[in-house]
Amino acid sequence: MSFELPKLQYAYDALEPVIDARTMEIHHTKHHGAYTTNLNAAIQGTELEGQSIEELMAGISKASVAVRNNGGGYYNHCLFWEVMTPGGAKAPKGELEKAINDSFGSFDKFKEAFTKAAATRFGSGWAWLVKQGDSLVVSSTPNQDNPLMDVAEVQGTPILGLDVWEHAYYLNYQNRRPDYISSFYDVINWDEVAKRFKG
Amino acid sequence: MSFELPALPYAKNALEPYISEKTLDFHYGKHHNAYVTNLNNLVPGTEFENADLETIVKKAEGGIFNNGAQVWNHTFYFFQFSATPVTEPTGALKAAIDASFGSFDAFKEAFSKAAATLFGSGWAWLVKDAAGKLSIVQTSNAACPLRDGLTPLMTCDVWEHAYYLDKQNLRPKYIEDFFKVLDWKVVESRF
Numbered sequence: 001m002s003f004e005l006p007k008l009q010y011a012y013d014a015l016e017p018v019i020d021a022r023t024m025e026i027h028h029t030k031h032h033g034a035y036t037t038n039l040n041a042a043i044q045g046t047e048l049e050g051q052s053i054e055e056l057m058a059g060i061s062k063a064s065v066a067v068r069n070n071g072g073g074y075y076n077h078c079l080f081w082e083v084m085t086p087g088g089a090k091a092p093k094g095e096l097e098k099a100i101n102d103s104f105g106s107f108d109k110f111k112e113a114f115t116k117a118a119a120t121r122f123g124s125g126w127a128w129l130v131k132q133g134d135s136l137v138v139s140s141t142p143n144q145d146n147p148l149m150d151v152a153e154v155q156g157t158p159i160l161g162l163d164v165w166e167h168a169y170y171l172n173y174q175n176r177r178p179d180y181i182s183s184f185y186d187v188i189n190w191d192e193v194a195k196r197f198k199g
Numbered sequence: 200m201s202f203e204l205p206a207l208p209y210a211k212n213a214l215e216p217y218i219s220e221k222t223l224d225f226h227y228g229k230h231h232n233a234y235v236t237n238l239n240n241l242v243p244g245t246e247f248e249n250a251d252l253e254t255i256v257k258k259a260e261g262g263i264f265n266n267g268a269q270v271w272n273h274t275f276y277f278f279q280f281s282a283t284p285v286t287e288p289t290g291a292l293k294a295a296i297d298a299s300f301g302s303f304d305a306f307k308e309a310f311s312k313a314a315a316t317l318f319g320s321g322w323a324w325l326v327k328d329a330a331g332k333l334s335i336v337q338t339s340n341a342a343c344p345l346r347d348g349l350t351p352l353m354t355c356d357v358w359e360h361a362y363y364l365d366k367q368n369l370r371p372k373y374i375e376d377f378f379k380v381l382d383w384k385v386v387e388s389r390f
Contacts, residue, residue, distance in 0.1 A: 030368040069318050122265055123320035123340035124359070143319040166320070166359035167368065175229040175360065 002040040003053065005033050006078055014086040018183040020172045028081070031167055035073030035144070042066035053078075057148035068151075072144030076126055079161050083196075085189035096194040103136040111185065113138040118162050118181045127181075129160035131197055140164075159196035160188065202252065204235045205274055213282035217376035219365050227277060230360055234269040241266060256345050268341040272322060276356050281382035288383045292352075292390045299333040306335075307378065310355070313337050314374045320358040324351050327390065353386045 008028060013021035043049045048056060048063060056063065056071045063071070091107065092100055104110040110129075117140040118127035125142045132155075139147060139154035147158045162184055169180035207227060212220040238255075241263050242248050247255050255267035287303060288296055300306035306325075313335045314323035321339040326349040328334065333352070336344055344351050355377050362373035 026367050034368070065318075125319075166363055170359060170363040171367070174225045174364070175233065 002044075003036055003074055005029075005036045006081065008081050010086055015084060015187050018187045019084075019169075023169070023171045026171075027163075027168060028077075032073070032077040032081075035070045035077065038066065039070035039074045042070055054148060057146065058150055060149040061151050068149070069144050072146055072149065075148065076144055076146050076161060076163065079158060080163050083160050083189050083192050084184075084187045085192070086187065089190040089194075090186075090188075092190045092194060094194065096190070096197045099134065099136050099197065104138075110136075110138070114160075114162070115178075115181050118164050118184075119178055121164050124165040127162045127164060128154075128158045129193070130154060130156040131159050131199075132156040136197075157196070157199070160193045201239050202235050202270060204232050205278075207277055209280065209282055214280055214380045217379045218280070218362075222362070222364050225364070226356075226361060227273070231270070231273040231277070234266045234273065238263065238266040238270055253345065256343050265341045268343045268346075271345070272341065272343055272354065272356070275351060276322075276354050279353050279382060279385045280380045281385070282380070284380055284382035285384040286379070286381070288387060290387065292383070292387045295327075295331070295333050295390070310335050311371070311374045314355045314357050314377075315371050317357050323355045323357060324349075325353045325386070326351050350389070352389045353381065 005028075008024075011021075012024040012028070015024065042064060043051075043056075048067060051059075053071065053075045056067060057075060060068050060071065091097070097107070100107055100110045104113060114127055114129060117138050121127060121140040121142070123142065125140055126144075126146065127140045128138065128147055130137050130139055130147045136159075137154060137156065139152075141147065141149075141152055145152055146161070147154055147156050149155075162181065164177060164181075169177065173180040204227075207223070211223045211227075214223065242250070242255075245263065247259055247263055247267075250258075252267060252271050255263060256271050259267055287293070293303065296303055296306050300309060310323060310325060317323060317337045317339070319339060321337060321342070324336045324338065324344050326334055326336055326344045328349055336349070338344065355374060357370060357374075362370060366373040366376075
């Protein structure tokens with residue numbers, strides 16, 4: 001079975017003005033589309049064919065660079081589309097809110113740490129909110145690596161991710177990555193993040 | 200020592216339609232400029248306070264390296280373009296390219312592939328080693344072949360900010376257009 005580019009649960013213009021429709025369309029169809037195609041090509045006919053994306057990530061140290069780059073790109077973008085929404089909960093609630101407070105001190109302290117991780121990732125990469133047991137940590141990874149990979153410095157279950165490759169924001173924000181990061185908080189789907197936290 | 204953003208040797212619209220004025224506005228006016236500003240903010244009080252840029256590229260780590268090398272890389276990149284470029288190497292450089300790659304076309308193909316396949320942010324370079332032999336190298340993020348004792352002759356910036364406004368995801372198209380404004384006269388002077 002090969003991996004498929006997932007359909008978005010909202011229209012390309014649904015996240016405007018935070019993320020413009022043109023960026024969404026190119027990002028989804030071209031970038032995510034290419035990772036999907038290239039991942040399928042990289043595993044076809046190998047012993048990795050048939051593994052779930054999570055299994056691939058967990059054993060990535062033994063896979064080829066093409067599987068690491070494209071598998072990471074495939075997984076990361078699937079998560080990214082799902083943790084955003086034009087409506088829905090605007091702040092974490094319940095158990096997730098408690099875990100954020102316990103782990104970071106407050107929601108604002110979490111935002112500060114996550115913003116810093118996203119802003120200071122030099123080059124291309126991602127910022128993450130990662131579940132480790134009952135607690136949460138913030139991390140960042142280069143290129144298309146992620147916390148599910150057995151090569152990641154900080155390993156765990158990613159429950160929120162922000163793409164800071166320039167392709168994620170350049171048409172709308174150009175060099176102003178900090179503006180992109182601060183706007184991202186307006187479209188986070190905290191219900192989805194909470195679902196991922198519960199596991 | 201304070202570092203300065205060097206003035207471009209051509210107008211911002213000189214590389215149109217291959218590299219747009221808007222791209223240069225951001226790439227040179229914002230990105231390159233920010234690396235200069237950041238470097239100037241980072242070096243005071245460090246061992247690099249009075250170092251020249253090459254020393255920083257060769258010896259520094261962390262933020263000083265990232266910003267210093269990006270200043271060097273971008274100056275090196277911007278200064279190799281011209282509105283009226285010599286589009287093919289001649290003389291000794293042509294002979295060296297033929298000797299190392301077989302032909303100019305074979306070199307272009309190999310260089311374009313290196314630039315297209317560098318994953319993430321980085322650079323593709325044509326370099327000369329101590330023995331005078333030419334090769335193509337890829338570097339990630341700010342990394343610069345000067346640090347490895349190589350002499351860079353020309354480079355293609357494949358950070359997405361170098362081409363995204365003009366070409367979006369079509370990096371190979373950017374690389375093809377890159378060669379239309381690359382001035383081999385400048386590359387020859389570095390050789």
